[in-house]
Amino acid sequence: MTFTVRAITLDLDDTVWPIAPAIDRAEAALDAWLQRHVPGAAARWPLEARQRLRSQVDLDRPHLAHDMTTQRRWMLERMLEEAGEDPALAEDAYEAYFAARCEVEHYGDSVPALDRLAARVPLAALSNGNACLRRIGLIHLFRFQLGAGEHGAPKPDPGIFHAACEQLGCPPAQVLHVGDDLETDIAGAHRAGLRTCWINRNGDGPHGRHPAGLPGPDLEFPTLAALADWLDAAHPQESPRP
Incomplete structure (x- = not known):
């Protein structure tokens, strides 16, 4: 044709x-950042708990489900707040995640x-x-x-x-x-x-x-x-x- x-x-x-290897790399980078900077939040939010929360975020805010960046940042703020940490740290946590998410293998x-x-x-x-x-x-x-x-x-x-x-x-x-x-x-x-x-x-x-x-x-x-x-x-x- x-x-x-x-x-x-x-x-x-x-x-x-x-996409799967990039997401795995990003989650590992986020784990490392949490353990280094906010170990209490790392213990409170292992990978499976984060995955459940990520799904819940889209249910809670369906009007923003198309915006992965906004949803991920809000999710990180919620994680930190519920762990008793400063939610302002979410931007640094997101950068750790996103930098690794962009390390793709073509x-x-x-x-x-x-x-x-x-x-x-x-x-x-x-x-x-x-x-x-x-x-x-x-x-x-x-x-x-x-x-x-x-x-x-x-x-x-x-x-x-x-x-x-x-x-x-x-x-x-x-x-x-x-x-x-x-x-x-x-x-x-x-x-x-x-x-x-x-x-x-x-x-x-x-x-x-x-x-x-x-x-x-x-x-x-x-x-x-x-x-x-x-x-x-x-x-x-x-x-x-x-």
């Missing part, structure tokens, strides 16, 4: 890098593929997470990064896709959204009028992973490198953008 692609929006977590194909894609069309990051591409060192490959917290609503809400298209200066039908999640990325972008590409790194077939009634992707590849190959083949006469 070929169609016009004037810009690409990309999901980040589990598309450019696996999939082997990701960075070379992003280099190739960015040489052809503008890229924009479109994520429900809160990773910082500037800290990670990839912001130079992207026109901008738009997160659910910044926008005010997460994927699959069509508004976040439309906001990205407007900022890119392209109609939705000429923007390809790339991601790993069939509901938030593929169905959400499809409903917003974008073309879609499912990065299916696990080789999962449509049965069992594709929820009934959701639209399928326009493209499906196991890696971002394969997507870059497709873009080169689908638009062979186009010169790389300056």
Whole structure:
């Protein structure tokens, strides 16, 4: 299948890098910070208790469930206060967590593929997470990064896709959204009028992973490198953008 692609929006977590190792690293960094600076809070809030509290925070403040940064900071303030510590320390605790959360390990194909894609069309990051591409060192490959917290609503809400298209200066039908999640990325972008590409790194077939009634992707590849190959083949006469 070929169609016009004037810009690409990309999901980040589990598309450019696996999220689980980054979260494990972040929780370990937070544990170390708590044990060093507020050992009473560390004893009161081991990992399992923090995970339960994190889920409860979204239930208590559903209007902010899309904003992971705000919810995490408020959670840390609550942890410290309930442990009898100064809640003002939450900012330092968050920095320890977030710095490690941004120490991602890219999939082997990701960075070379992003280099190739960015040489052809503008890229924009479109994520429900809160990773910082500037800290990670990839912001130079992207026109901008738009997160659910910044926008005010997460994927699959069509508004976040439309906001990205407007900022890119392209109609939705000429923007390809790339991601790993069939509901938030593929169905959400499809409903917003974008073309879609499912990065299916696990080789999962449509049965069992594709929820009934959701639209399928326009493209499906196991890696971002394969997507870059497709873009080169689908638009062979186009010169790389300056």
